Amino acid sequence: MGGHPALDLVNTVTPRLRDGAAEHDYLTSPAELLDWSRRIGLIDLRDHSAIEGTWRSAPELAAKALGATLEIREATYDVLAPRAAGAVVAIDGVKRSQGSAFERLMLRWSAAAARSMLIPGADRERGVAELVVGTSPAQLIPDRLVVAAVELVRTVELRQLRACPVDDGGCGWLFLDRSRNGSRRWCAMEDCGTRAKIRKLGERRRATAVPQS
Ligand SMILES: [Zn+2]
Incomplete structure (x- = not known):
């Protein structure tokens, strides 16, 4: 829906009013996080069963991954929303400053980088290695999300970034x-x-209606 996994993450809260x-x-x-990650194509079936197995045997790691994901979600929103056309970001609605949102993203990103691996790439036209993000199933989902978020924050075309008004x-x-x-x-036109x-249309009808006496 958002056009990027990091925006899909931001949009797992609705409506985004902040007031x-x-x-x-x-x-x-x-469990919801796992299903959602599969639905948006962040993880494949093999990742899904690896994560599910790890989380089942260590529920505290599942809770940790969910907590990390929500922090990445709110930090990404706090960083992007003030620059999105049509966004309503109430001053007292934003709980944390944008600066600390950058810091939170950075901390999560460096943890994800520590769990990433550079492996020799397949025989392709470009590059000699492949970066595998998420070598630990327990934190694979937040790791991939924060890498996606940092990539978006770095490269987003600002004239394309919008908020549903x-x-x-x-x-x-x-x-x-x-x-x-x-x-x-x-x-999405068919929705909002x-x-x-x-x-x-209703407002126009009311405005033109003959008042009843
Ligand atoms: Zn909308």
């Missing part, structure tokens, strides 16, 4: 607008965009 309003979190347990009934999710004319406003259209 104390009720939000729904899709990642409340290690909360002020117009959107959900605040972040996404990349890759349309040629940069005209995408909503995270439609809701906003219906509401606008």
